[in-house]
Amino acid sequence: MTITPFKRLLLTGAAGGLGKVLRERLKGSAEILRLSDISPMAPTTGPHEEVVECDLADKTAVHHLVEGVDAICHFGGVSVERPFEEILGPNICGVFHLYEAARKHGVKRIIFASSNHTIGFYQQDQRIDAQALRRPDGYYGLSKCYGEDLASFYFDRYGIETVSIRIGSSFPEPQNRRMLSTWLSYDDLTALIERGLFTPDVGHTVVYGASANRDVWWDNRFAAHLGYQPKDTSEVFRAKVEAQPAPAADDPSMVYHGGAFVAAGPFD
């Protein structure tokens, strides 16, 4: 695949678990990486980086953040299940502010860090593709559904292209039995983001972010044009994970794609 680096690529969520990883790995994708988060980040390491603290819930701040940017990897926001009031500003208003700013500043390509929690209420014996009806497993999953729909609308109305990656579980290693299916290695995540940034004519593409695990629940037939070929597999961690005590067969982590998220809340 031909990679012609962007002039300036914005990464939101740069202080987070994945943001710190991507800060290193996206260097080749842009001449200048603009890193942003509401939390403090490590200072710039040279002229190829810019660091901007910004609350995604602040529309004016997001407008300024996006100025001069060619493409965006949107990884910022609340990343776990929380009460709706905590999700609203960062995830729902935040993604709206980002797309509005992208429209006003002429950004043409966005990678949206969506989540498997858009479809978390499917059961683990069900294999689904990107056209399966969504079954969000909480307010967090609902916010990611909203982000995907916003991406779809901004493509149809304004031609801004997005790849929404329904990330499974992207950590150094799978931490439990469920993650043997949902695990996405950092190398495969990076490859998928690069495919999303540099493949032409993606419109709004929804792709599941999982490595080449033995038992996958997700079928990427509708994202074949991205040419994503995962290289890693959770199999190398199976013995270590299966040495942990097994949860009961009816534990949500053994039943649902979204695992324990399906049982979070209510919060009153």
Ligand code: NAI
């Ligand atoms: P994380 O929680 O470590 O990072 C999220 C970052 O967003 C944090 O640094 C946080 O300070 C920032 N943030 C929160 N509220 C903000 C606000 N109002 N304004 C600006 N920044 C704000 O999460 P992680 O694991 O790095 O995930 C990154 C993205 O990928 C998230 O959007 C998450 O939903 C998504 N994702 C991650 C998965 C994973 O396995 N790591 C799985 C599925 C989705």
Ligand code: 15L
């Ligand atoms: C997510 O969406 C979360 O951001 C991450 O922290 C994990 O919980 C992951 O899903 C998962 O389902 O394992």
